[in-house]
Amino acid sequence: MKSLLWLYCCGWTLAGLAAGGAPIDRHALVTRHDVALTNFDATNPLSVGNGRFCLTVDATGLQTFPDAFAKTTPLGTLADWGWHTFPNPNNWSIDTFQFKEYTDLNGRKVPYADVPHNQQTPEIKWLRTNPHRLHLGQIGFVLKHADGSPATTDDLRDIRQTLDLWNGEITSQFKFDGEPVEVETVCEPNLDAIAVRVKSPLIKSGRLGIQIHFPYGTGETVTADWSKPDAHETILSQPEPNEAEFQRKLDQDEYYVEANWTRGATLTNAAKHQFIVMPDGKTDALELVCAFQPTSFPNPGRLPNFAQAKRDAQRYWNHFWQTGGAIDLSGSQDPRWFELERRIILSQYLTAIQDAGGNPPQETGLTYNSWEGKFHLEMHWWHEAHFALWNRLPLLEKSLGYYQRILSRAEGTARKQGYAGARWPKMTSPSGAESPSPVGPFLAWQEPHPIFYAELCWREHQDQATLEKYRDIVFQTADFMASYAAWDTNTGRYVLGTVLQCAQEIFPKDNTFNPTFELTYWRWALETAQNWRRRLGQPRDQKWDAVLRGLAKPPVADGKYLFTETTPDGYTNPKWNADHPAVTGALSFVPGPQIDLQTMRHTLDWIWDHWNWPDTWGWDYPMLAMTAARLGEPERAIDALLLDTPKNHYAINGQVYQRPGLTIYLPANGGLLYAVALMAAGWDSPSPDSSGATSGAPKRNAPGFPDNDRWSVRWENLRPAP
Numbered sequence: 001m002k003s004l005l006w007l008y009c010c011g012w013t014l015a016g017l018a019a020g021g022a023p024i025d026r027h028a029l030v031t032r033h034d035v036a037l038t039n040f041d042a043t044n045p046l047s048v049g050n051g052r053f054c055l056t057v058d059a060t061g062l063q064t065f066p067d068a069f070a071k072t073t074p075l076g077t078l079a080d081w082g083w084h085t086f087p088n089p090n091n092w093s094i095d096t097f098q099f100k101e102y103t104d105l106n107g108r109k110v111p112y113a114d115v116p117h118n119q120q121t122p123e124i125k126w127l128r129t130n131p132h133r134l135h136l137g138q139i140g141f142v143l144k145h146a147d148g149s150p151a152t153t154d155d156l157r158d159i160r161q162t163l164d165l166w167n168g169e170i171t172s173q174f175k176f177d178g179e180p181v182e183v184e185t186v187c188e189p190n191l192d193a194i195a196v197r198v199k200s201p202l203i204k205s206g207r208l209g210i211q212i213h214f215p216y217g218t219g220e221t222v223t224a225d226w227s228k229p230d231a232h233e234t235i236l237s238q239p240e241p242n243e244a245e246f247q248r249k250l251d252q253d254e255y256y257v258e259a260n261w262t263r264g265a266t267l268t269n270a271a272k273h274q275f276i277v278m279p280d281g282k283t284d285a286l287e288l289v290c291a292f293q294p295t296s297f298p299n300p301g302r303l304p305n306f307a308q309a310k311r312d313a314q315r316y317w318n319h320f321w322q323t324g325g326a327i328d329l330s331g332s333q334d335p336r337w338f339e340l341e342r343r344i345i346l347s348q349y350l351t352a353i354q355d356a357g358g359n360p361p362q363e364t365g366l367t368y369n370s371w372e373g374k375f376h377l378e379m380h381w382w383h384e385a386h387f388a389l390w391n392r393l394p395l396l397e398k399s400l401g402y403y404q405r406i407l408s409r410a411e412g413t414a415r416k417q418g419y420a421g422a423r424w425p426k427m428t429s430p431s432g433a434e435s436p437s438p439v440g441p442f443l444a445w446q447e448p449h450p451i452f453y454a455e456l457c458w459r460e461h462q463d464q465a466t467l468e469k470y471r472d473i474v475f476q477t478a479d480f481m482a483s484y485a486a487w488d489t490n491t492g493r494y495v496l497g498t499v500l501q502c503a504q505e506i507f508p509k510d511n512t513f514n515p516t517f518e519l520t521y522w523r524w525a526l527e528t529a530q531n532w533r534r535r536l537g538q539p540r541d542q543k544w545d546a547v548l549r550g551l552a553k554p555p556v557a558d559g560k561y562l563f564t565e566t567t568p569d570g571y572t573n574p575k576w577n578a579d580h581p582a583v584t585g586a587l588s589f590v591p592g593p594q595i596d597l598q599t600m601r602h603t604l605d606w607i608w609d610h611w612n613w614p615d616t617w618g619w620d621y622p623m624l625a626m627t628a629a630r631l632g633e634p635e636r637a638i639d640a641l642l643l644d645t646p647k648n649h650y651a652i653n654g655q656v657y658q659r660p661g662l663t664i665y666l667p668a669n670g671g672l673l674y675a676v677a678l679m680a681a682g683w684d685s686p687s688p689d690s691s692g693a694t695s696g697a698p699k700r701n702a703p704g705f706p707d708n709d710r711w712s713v714r715w716e717n718l719r720p721a722p
Contacts, residue, residue, distance in 0.1 A: 024328045024716055027166060030321050032330075033345040035163035035653055040065075040153045042072045043663070044653040046163045046170050047367060048185055050316075051356025051395065052080040053192035053292065054366035055139070059159050061172030061183030062196060062210070064140035068153055073655070073663045074222045076135050078366040079192050080357025081294045083131040083373075083430065084217030084253050092123050094433045099416075102499040102510060105486040110417050110499060113434050113441045128427075128435045132219035133362065133373035134250070136292045137257060139194060142209040142276055143176055143202070151176055163653070165349055168317035169310065176202065187353070188309045189316035193291035195309035203286050209278040210288050211270070212259065217250055219372035221661055229272040236269065243301055244275070258297050259290040260305070320352065324717055325390035327680055331712030336642055339650075343641075344676055346654025347669035348390070355383045355666055356395040359402055359430055365666045374427045374435060378446035378503070381453075382619045382667035382674075385589070388456035389677035391717040397457065403450050403473050406432025414480050421479030423447065442501035442509040444484070445518050445582075448525035450477050452589075455528050455722060458535075467536050478529035481522055482547045494550045496522065498566070503582035506575075507564055514565035516554040520586035523551055523593045553594060554586060560603040561586065561595075571606060578615040581607045581624065588626035589674060591683065591722055601631050608636070613645040618656040618668025621648045622675035629679050629704030637679055637704050638711075641672065674721070679704025681718035 037044060040059045047056040056075045058065050063075045099111035115124055143151035157175040164171060172183040181200040188195060202208035215224035216232050235247040244267055246257040261267075264280040279286050287306040291297070304312065327344055329337040354365030360380040364370040380399070387396040403410075403424070409432040410422035417423065424447055425432060426440035434441055454470035485494040497513025504515070526544050533540060555565040563570040563583045570576045584604055587595045604627055625640040642648075648668075649657050656668035682697030682704070697703040697720070702713035 024326050024714055026321050026326055029326060029328050029330070029341075030166050030345055031164075033342045034165055035346070037159065037161040037652065039159055040068070040156055041652070042068045044651055044655075045069060045073050045075060045367075046161065046653055047350075047353060048168060048170055048187040048194070048313075049353030049366060050187050050189045050192070051352055051354070051398070052358065052366075053187065054078055054354050055185075055187060055194045056367050057170060057172075057185060059153075059156060059161050059172060059174060060141050060143075060181070061161070061170055061185040061198075062140045063138045064143065064151075065153050066138060066140070070222060071660075074224075074368040075138070076223045076366070076368045077137050077139065077194070077292070078133055078223065078368075079136060079292060080359050080361075080366070082134045082136050082255065082292070084134040084250050085131040086126065086129065086217075087251050088126065088130070090123070090126075092126050094127055094436070097123070097127065097436060104499055105488060105495065105497070105513070108418060112417075112499075113436045115436045115438045118438050124436050128374075128437070129219035129372045131373075131429050131431075132217060133223065133366075133369055134217045134253075134255075135215050135222075135224035136248075136255065137290070138211075138213040138215065138224065139196075139288075139290060140211055140213075141198070142211050142278075144207045145177060146205075146207070163349075165345065166317060166321060168313045176200075177207075181208070184306075184310065186306075186310050186313040188289070188291070188304060189312055191291050191303070192293055193289055193303065193309065195287075195289045195304070195306045195313075197285065197287045197306045197310075199285045201284055203279050203284050204281050206278065206281055208286070209265075209276050210261075210286065211274060211276045212246075212257075212290065213275075214246070214248060214257075214273040217253075219369060221369055223369045223373070232273070234273045236275070238267065239300055241266070245297070245300055246275075247296070255292060255294050256296050257290065257292050258300060258303055259288060260301075260303050261288045262286050324348075324392045325677060325719075326716045327676060327718070328714040329712065331714070332710060333712075334638075334706075334710040336638070337711070340638070340642060340676075343650050343654065343669075343672055346650070347673050350654050350669050351383065351386070351666060351673065352392075352395065355670065356387070356398060358398055360384075360399050361666065363662070363667060364664050367664060370662055371427060372435075374429055376427050376440075376446075377424055377449065378426060378443060379619075379667045380446070381449050381589070383670045385452065385456065386670050386673035386677060388460065389674060389681065389719050389721060391719060393457065393460050396453065400450075400453055400457070400470075402430075402432075403453075405430075407472065407476065409433065411476065414483075419480050420483040421481070422473075422476040423480050423484075424450065424477070439501050439505055439509070442499065443503075443505075444496065444500055445503045445521060447477060447481055447484070448521045450474070451525040451528050452722075454532070458532075459722070460719070467532065471532065471536060474529050474532045478526055478541070478544055481526060482541075482543045485522065485547045485551060487550070488552075491552075492550075493552045494547050495552050495565075497564075502564060503585065504563055504580045506579045507567065512564050512566050514552045514555055515563060515582070516561045517582045517585040517590070519552060519554050520592060520595060521590050523548065524590050527593065556599055559599060560606055561599055571610075577607075577610050578612040580617060580620050581611055583607075584627040585623055587630050588623045589678075589721065592630065597631055600627065601633075604628065604631065604633075604636075613643070614647065616645070616647045618647055618658060618665045619671035621645075622668070622671035625675045625704075626678055629675075630683065632698070634679070634704055634706045637675075638706065641675065675704075677718050678721040680713055680715040681720045683721040 502515035
């Protein structure tokens with residue numbers, strides 16, 4: 001009720017101002033974007049998942065031909081909790097790693113976990129690679145010709161595969177040697193389990209079974225190492241003829257797998273770590289349910305059967321789509337409406353199945369490994385902040401406990417570097433340990449993120465429990481941010497840098513200060529932290545206020561915001577118009593305190609005409625769209641979301657390609673969802689410190705979309721952005 005009252009007072013409601021006020025037909029909205037494939041497409045694998053566990057499959061509905069995907073999007077079975085660490089006989093640790101000292105603005109030596117000249121010693125390789133996410137097990141069909149030879153991808157005919165978004169199910173149909181095969185694949189939402197049902201005459205003839213194959217761990221992209229069968233253990237027990245329990249041991253790590261299948265089928269240990277379920281030839285159908293978890297199953301033999309898992313999945317996904325936010329563009333005349341709506345729907349599905357666990361997600365979610373399987377905290381915002389605006393805040397809150405779990409380590413990092421508060425890592429794992437890198441340890445723009453997440457939670461709950469829950473995270477973050485800002489006696493102001501890796505990572509880390517985006521985000525976060533003190537009945541923090549009063553203004557030259565104060569040649573030297581156009585981030589999801597609209601408009605105009613688009617990343621386009629929307633340029637906001645560039649291509653399955661080895665990139669999907677929610681439901685006014693030139697959203701429906709007869713925007717259950 002508090003949240004509804006707050007939205008009403010802001011001039012908004014949870015329902016969009018659609019013509020006639022009729023509710024959105026959500027079933028029609030979702031199902032018109034079901035994914036359909038009619039050939040074996042190694043660039044568009046489909047996935048099912050529950051946010052903390054995910055299985056990615058080929059055209060057969062399982063992982064039957066994983067080799068075909070080795071150079072595109074590897075087929076993985078990954079869980080939020082599934083990690084592996086190689087043996088460490090040298091006792092390497094980031095705590096004993098030799099940090100390199102850099103001299104800050106005032107001559108103080110600050111240690112960083114640097115990797116000079118990007119060197120890769122055995123110690124550095126081990127620290128970067130461990131722990132890494134683990135492929136928990138490959139589940140695929142055993143398909144054989146009549147002569148016993150195995151099937152190949154070329155043997156499949158009449159392929160028809162559909163991702164039924166409304167019910168969370170993949171249905172796969174194909175013919176093999178002229179015989180039909182029908183497969184249903186779902187993920188159990190209440191367990192980290194996959195359930196599959198296959199029907200085919202091939203089952204009776206003994207030419208179709210299901211195999212479960214367990215690999216060793218690796219930080220590589222493929223996520224699985226099949227070359228070391230003696231480096232791990234699989235201990236099998238069978239309490240019942242149609243049940244199996246597998247205890248998996250990899251060095252010091254272990255996890256457990258439980259499976260059940262159609263009665264009459266038998267389990268064979270075909271090779272080390274490889275098990276095959278084959279039917280008895282009396283039926284043309286075979287079902288398998290396979291569950292994974294980090295500890296032993298407390299009640300073995302209690303797995304649901306396929307029908308139960310399918311019902312659970314249907315209930316979960318029907319509820320998912322019927323609640324939360326929705327945007328319907330089907331009444332639009334602009335021909336781009338369908339593609340934008342398709343991206344919105346598929347991005348909701350993909351982030352829900354891969355980005356909603358207890359840890360921040362990696363860029364490739366739970367599909368395969370990127371950056372040794374680690375997650376990057378500056379990307380956490382782009383993966384999950386949208387859940388708050390789409391009225392699905394609990395999916396974000398699941399991972400926010402991570403910051404509380406690693407708070408003491410973050411405080412230790414700050415102390416080691418001579419700062420107050422907590423300094424959050426960049427490339428990390430569940431432990432919160434920083435990974436050695438020539439970039440990551442110097443990055444700063446992830447630091448304000450926890451304050452942003454806490455504010456999103458407050459905006460919905462507005463209760464004392466939320467303030468108490470996140471107060472330490474907010475205050476320790478703000479303490480670090482205030483102590484990180486250095487007093488420049490020469491100019492009489494607080495500055496950020498000069499030892500700083502800004503969001504536009506092409507600038508040198510040892511000679512960069514006062515990037516426009518980071519300065520603005522710093523200002524917004526510190527003022528927001530002061531608001532938290534006020535809500536808790538505490539006085540404003542004097543140190544934070546001193547930094548707020550004295551913080552350098554965003555640098556300007558020739559009527560445009562500079563990328564950084566260190567590079568006044570940013571608009572004339574072509575080497576700087578690459579990577580992220582992060583200067584626009586100062587007026588994007590960040591509301592832009594002290595940002596002048598006309599100056600930012602000139603900045604965006606120049607970027608639009610001169611940027612090196614092939615060198616960008618998928619979240620850059622939502623960022624630009626938010627900037628354009630806040631500037632009152634909704635046409636350009638749409639153009640930004642749909643800009644025809646290689647890094648903004650959404651494949652048939654909704655994934656966003658970035659480069660070889662990074663063929664999916666979920667921050668793009670999450671960023672898109674935040675941007676379109678902001679464009680539909682609007683944003684608040686004024687900036688937190690009431691000192692900027694920014695204004696709130698125009699009081700009309702969908703203020704970030706063009707206000708003309710070419711766009712019809714109906715929306716429900718969205719929340720305005722800060």
